Each structure stands twice: as C-alpha cells, then as structure tokens.
Amino acid sequence: MSILPNLMLEFAKTGLFSIGGGLATLPFLYEIAANHPDWFTAADVADMIAISESTPGAIGINMSTYAGFKTAGVPGGILATVALALPSVIIILIVARFLNRFRSSKLVEGALYGLRPASIAMITVAGLNVAKVSLVNLAAFEATHTFGDLFCWKAIALGVVLFLAQRHKKLKKWHPAIFIALSAVVGILFKF
C-alpha cells in the first residue's frame, strides 16, 4: 500500500539531485536498486541504458516509468515519472520568475556570459559521446589493432551525407524527424 508514495519520493529525489540529467541520473538509480532490490536491480538499469539508447526520452524518465510499472503497474509507471519531473517544474518556475525580473541585470548577464560557452561545450561533449558509439568501433580496433577497423565507414559515410543535406538550401527545411527516419531505414538496409 505504501509502495506508491515511497516510489514517488525516491524518484522526486532523483529528479531533484540529477543536475544536468542524462547520465547524471545513473548513480541515483543504482542507489535505488541497491536499497530496493524488489523494485528493480542493477541489471535492470543496464538494460534500461540499452533501451534508452534506442527509444526517445532521457534515461531518467525511462527508468522511472519502467521501475514504476514493475513495482505498481501502469499507475506506478505514470506516477513515478511525474514525481521525477515535479522538482524541475517547481524550481524552474521560481527561476523563470527571477529571470524575468533580473533579465537585464549586470549580474545575470555576466553569469550567462560564462554559462553560454559552457553550454556549447556540454553540447559538444554530448555529440562526442554519440560519435563514440556510432562512428568508431573501439572493440574491433582493440581486437585487430588495424587502423581501418577503428572507424565505422558506413556510419561515417551516412554522417557526411546527412551533414551536407542539412546544409543544403532546400533539404535543410526538412523536419529533423525525416532525417531520423531515413537514417533508421539506411541503418536497417545496410546492416549498421
């Protein structure tokens, strides 16, 4: 009976403390797995990393839905996910009000002057992380030590074509979802 409030509390805590999101949620998920092995296990978290790589949505969101469902069915899945999001809503509502009032203040503008390049750096890191799992094959390189095995040539070819298409005058007006869908088809046809 008390499992739902408990579940919501744990995921609200995860939402509150995983600053930045993405993999920042992982340590909290492993901690929940250790404290509540009846909810989900560390192996479930590993599975969820794999699923999150192949579905839309951040891993924190996916994990809360999955764990909530496993422990308390569909209502559990929905409530745990909403609990994860709650701290974000409350804190950003406060920050947004503050930001509207102090938008033109020298202090806010000064902090943003430093936060903006940091933000671009983090976006670059996200790109590098995706490149690491999609454009290169470290395992194959370590096995053969052949330089040519380090790169997934098919993936790099697709990447170059996509990059040029998205710079093209007409094609760049296409919705990103179209490029995503086409890439999935290419991946299946050419066995990426």
Place this chain on the structure above:
Amino acid sequence: MKDLLDLYLVYMKIGFINFGGGYAMLPLLERELVTKRGWTTMDELRDYFAIGQCTPGLIALNVSTFIGQKRKGVAGAIAAMLGFLTGPIAIILVIAAFLQNFASIEIVQHAFAGIRVCVCVLIVQAVIRLWKSSVVDVFTFVLYAVILALSVCSSLSLLPVKIPTVALVLAAGVAGLAASLWKNRKNAAGQKGGDA
C-alpha cells in the same frame, strides 16, 4: 485553453521524436518552437539550456518548463511537461509490458545505429549555429576549450578525480561573472581617464 492544448501537443510530438535526451533535443526545439511557431528565439533557447543545465532537475524537463512558463505561466509549464512525458511513458510501458528483449532485436539495433549517426550530425549543426552568439571573444573561446577538455578528460578517467558536470558549469558561470565585472570596471576607469 487552446493555447494549453497546443503546448501539450507540440511537446508530445517532441517527446516522441526526442532520441538522445537533453542536448539532442535542441534541433527539434529549434524547428518546432523557433522556425515553425515563433514562440521563442534561438538565443532565448540557448539561455534556457545554459540555465537548465546548472539548476536541479533533468535538463530536458527544465527547458520544457521554461518554454511552457513563458507561453502560459504555471499551467503552461505543466502542460508542456505532461506533453513531453507522454511519449516516453507510453513507449516504455509498452516495452516493459510486451517487449522484454526489445534492445537485443537485430533490426532494432540496426535502425538505432543509423539513428545515432543522425543524432550526432544534428548536434553538430546545433553547435555550429549557436557558436556565433555564445563564443564571442577570446575569453569565451578559452572557457569553451577548457570546459570541453576537462569534461572529456574527466569522462575518460585521465584526471585524478572525476569532476561533476555541474561543478564545471557553475565555475564557468562564476568566471563569466568575474570577467564581465572586470571588463565593466576597466571600461568605467577608461572613461574616467578620458574625461580627466
């Protein structure tokens, strides 16, 4: 009411196609919110990301709340958030209920290997577009390079300690504040000197 429904629906769409989470969401937000609807600007989005990454909570959720709040206050924030969560919740519930081995199905693996390439390219395009308005001088370029290097080295375990991302981001905010205050003071002093 119609505005709230619009917010919910746009975010539901974004939630369904947001492969890769937080930062990978930027190209989709740009298309749906800036280009198609004019609800916000790329510069404003960039600032929401800059703030959303150093405040508690998942970055994707933080940015969604910002946009919803800007359009329709508290109700808007809730509508955007619920919309954004709809897709992932629906998909994971289906997978958890019916497809235990989803991630190991061969055709799924091939499809997502293709999708990952696309997500990577979309992120590169976003970096190129944001570069001009964020990396504006030598100081911001050095800050960008240092944070990128520290973050990469930290994730490859090349440093004696693991630096949490939030520490890097907060340090960048403080450095930016200090640099801009120093610049202001220098400018003010320069003006005074000119007057005398």
